[in-house]
Amino acid sequence: MEPAVYILASRKNGVLYIGVTAVLKRRVWEHKEGIGSAFTRRYGVHKLVYFEAHPTMESAISREKQLKNWKRAWKIALIESANPDWDDLWGEL
Template sequence: MKAPCVYILASKPNGTLYIGVTANIVRRVWEHKSDAMVGFTKTYGIHLLVYIEFLGTMPEAIQREKQIKKWPRAWKVELIERTNPQWRDLYEEIRR
């Protein structure tokens, strides 16, 4: 699935969050899940895809990522729970 998007990963429900942007969500989440790269998500075991927001262009996605990163944690949790109240891993759904 190739389309510009912002995504949020979590270590567990209400756990540590990571916000990113990509044009290839399936590949990017696989990289996080497989710990293919050293960094924050590998260090803290952040592997659950809990939120995805598709946008029209990469500049729009980057702008949205920056906006969400500035939000208080409570707003980020509310954003996730609006569409994914159980904090289920959305990765299997997007792989199809």
């Protein structure tokens, strides 16, 4: 188990999706294959642009809730602080 919080995007500055998972590689693969969630499938949100590993699922869930309450500008600033070109980080997993 490798708890993580992740952000997917449809494109740079596009639709964002924030999620939490115990197995990041599997979960992102599910999104890319269209079996992740209805929201990501509907809006074409398949590009992994940010992720954070966490020591426990509880801390990952807490961080997910925090990020979901952030303003959009703060989320974009977080993504760009680690991934300024909004590259798909799928290959890093």
